[in-house]
Amino acid sequence: MALNPPLNRKLRMGLVGGGPGSLIGPVHGIAAEFEHRCTMVAGAFSSNPERSRQAAPSYGVDESRTYGSYEALLDGESRLPEGERIDFLSIATPNHTHFEIAKAAVEAGFNVVCDKPLTLDLAEAEALLETVENSDVVFALTHNYTGYPMIRQAREMIQAGEFGKINATRCQYIQGWLADTSEDDNGTLAAWRTDPAKSGAAGTFGDIATHAFQLGRYVTGALPESVSCHLKTFVPGRQLDDYGTAVIRYQEGALGIVTASQVTHGRENDLELEVDGTLGSLKWRQESPNELVVRRKGQPHQIYTRSPGTGTMTPLAEASSRLPAGHPEGFYEAFANLYNAVFDDIARRASGSPFERRDTVYPNVYDGVEGMMFIEQCVASSESDAAWMPLSYPAARQ
Ligand code: NAI
Structure with missing residues (x-):
C-alpha cells in the first residue's frame, strides 16, 4: 500500500x-x-x-x-x-x-x-x-x-439521531495534582500554568475545562449561545483559578455544564462526558476509554465496547481502532488518530x-478560536458574579 x-x-x-x-x-x-x-x-x-x-x-x-x-x-x-x-x-x-x-x-x-x-x-x-x-x-x-474511538462512536450515534433531540450535556475534567503542592514543587509544569503571563486569563479553565467544553461540542454538535461561570482559587496565593463551573445555553435549547478542578485530592485525569437526549442518554469516561454506556428509553442499559469487526461500531469509530476487543487502547492511540487524519490532509495539500x-x-483553528472565546467569556462572567455572556461564534463548526 x-x-x-x-x-x-x-x-x-x-x-x-x-x-x-x-x-x-x-x-x-x-x-x-x-x-x-x-x-x-x-x-x-x-x-x-x-x-x-x-x-x-x-x-x-x-x-x-x-x-x-x-x-x-x-x-x-x-x-x-x-x-x-x-x-x-x-x-x-x-x-x-x-x-x-x-x-x-x-x-x-x-x-x-x-x-x-x-x-x-x-x-x-x-x-x-x-x-x-x-x-x-x-x-x-x-x-x-476527540481521537478516542468511543467518543467518535458517540458523535456518530448522535448525528444519526439515535438519542433524539439533545437536551443536556454534563462534562467534567477533575484532577488533583495542584491541590496541596506549591507551584515550585511541580517544576515547570505548574510554574507556567499558574502564571497569567504564560497561561492566559484562566488557570484550570484554560488548561483542562477547554478540553471538556470542546468534547461536548464535538460529540453533540450543539452550538453555544451564552455562558454563566463561577471560577474559584482554593490554594492560597495562587493567581489563577484552580476550580470552576460553567453553565452553557445552546442555541438549539440544550443546557450544558462544564466543571473543572485541579485541586480534588486523588483524582487523576477524570474526564467524563454525559449527554441526555429525548430518546436516551450516554456516558463516557477517559479513564475507561474503551466503553460507552448507553441508556435508551424503555430498554436495558447497554455498554458498547471498542470491538472492531463485530458490527457494533460506527464507521469512524471502527476506522479509529487498531487492536481486537479487550486489548486496551488509550491515550497514545487516540492522539495518533488525530495525526492520522491530519496526515491525510497534508498529503492532499502536497498533491x-x-x-x-x-x-x-x-x-482545528476554528475550534481553537471558539475555545479561546470560551475561556475569555468564562473569566468575564465570573468577574461579573456569573452574569450571562454571549458565546456564539459565527465561524464555529456544526
Ligand atoms: P512543559 O512545561 O512540560 O513543556 C514545555 C516545553 O517547551 C519545555 O521543554 C520547554 O523548554 C519548551 N519551550 C518553552 N518555550 C519554548 C520556545 N520558545 N521554543 C522551544 N521550546 C520551548 O509543558 P507541557 O505540559 O508539555 O505543555 C505544553 C503545551 O501543551 C501547553 O500549551 C499545554 O496546554 C499543552 N498540553 C496539552 C495536553 C493535551 O492533552 N493535549 C497535555 C499537556 C499539555
Whole structure:
C-alpha cells in the first residue's frame, strides 16, 4: 500500500517544545510516528539551545537539524530543498508562545499541529485564524480526546439521531495534582500554568475545562449561545483559578455544564462526558476509554465496547481502532488518530487536492478560536458574579 497516498513516502516532522522533563512534546513524537507515516527530522526542543541539543537523541533527530530556537528552525528548514524540509511543525510549548510560533510557521508555508489552548488570548486567536485563512496550510489543534474511538462512536450515534433531540450535556475534567503542592514543587509544569503571563486569563479553565467544553461540542454538535461561570482559587496565593463551573445555553435549547478542578485530592485525569437526549442518554469516561454506556428509553442499559469487526461500531469509530476487543487502547492511540487524519490532509495539500478546513475530523483553528472565546467569556462572567455572556461564534463548526 502507498504511504500517505499519493505521495508514497513518509512525512517529515518538526517539533517545537518537548525538551527534557516536559510532558506533551514526547507524546506528540510517539503519536505522530505511531503508524509509521512520519519521521521526526527536526526540532527546537527548548528555548535554551543546550537543552534542545540534550533532547535531540531521544527523538532520533540529527544534530544538524537540532535548532536553538523556533526562528532558527523555520529559517533553517525553509532553506532546505523541498524534498528534505519538514512537511509540518508540531507546537508543544507553553501557551504564551503558541501564537508567535504558529503564525511564523504558517507564514513560512508549513502545516501546523498546535497544542491547546490555541493562544494566550482571543485577540491572538482571531489574528492567527486570519493568518491561517490567508494561507493554504493544514492546521490542527490537539484536543486529543476527540481521537478516542468511543467518543467518535458517540458523535456518530448522535448525528444519526439515535438519542433524539439533545437536551443536556454534563462534562467534567477533575484532577488533583495542584491541590496541596506549591507551584515550585511541580517544576515547570505548574510554574507556567499558574502564571497569567504564560497561561492566559484562566488557570484550570484554560488548561483542562477547554478540553471538556470542546468534547461536548464535538460529540453533540450543539452550538453555544451564552455562558454563566463561577471560577474559584482554593490554594492560597495562587493567581489563577484552580476550580470552576460553567453553565452553557445552546442555541438549539440544550443546557450544558462544564466543571473543572485541579485541586480534588486523588483524582487523576477524570474526564467524563454525559449527554441526555429525548430518546436516551450516554456516558463516557477517559479513564475507561474503551466503553460507552448507553441508556435508551424503555430498554436495558447497554455498554458498547471498542470491538472492531463485530458490527457494533460506527464507521469512524471502527476506522479509529487498531487492536481486537479487550486489548486496551488509550491515550497514545487516540492522539495518533488525530495525526492520522491530519496526515491525510497534508498529503492532499502536497498533491494539490482539495481538503476540508473547518468541519474536519480533527479539531482545528476554528475550534481553537471558539475555545479561546470560551475561556475569555468564562473569566468575564465570573468577574461579573456569573452574569450571562454571549458565546456564539459565527465561524464555529456544526
Ligand atoms: P512543559 O512545561 O512540560 O513543556 C514545555 C516545553 O517547551 C519545555 O521543554 C520547554 O523548554 C519548551 N519551550 C518553552 N518555550 C519554548 C520556545 N520558545 N521554543 C522551544 N521550546 C520551548 O509543558 P507541557 O505540559 O508539555 O505543555 C505544553 C503545551 O501543551 C501547553 O500549551 C499545554 O496546554 C499543552 N498540553 C496539552 C495536553 C493535551 O492533552 N493535549 C497535555 C499537556 C499539555
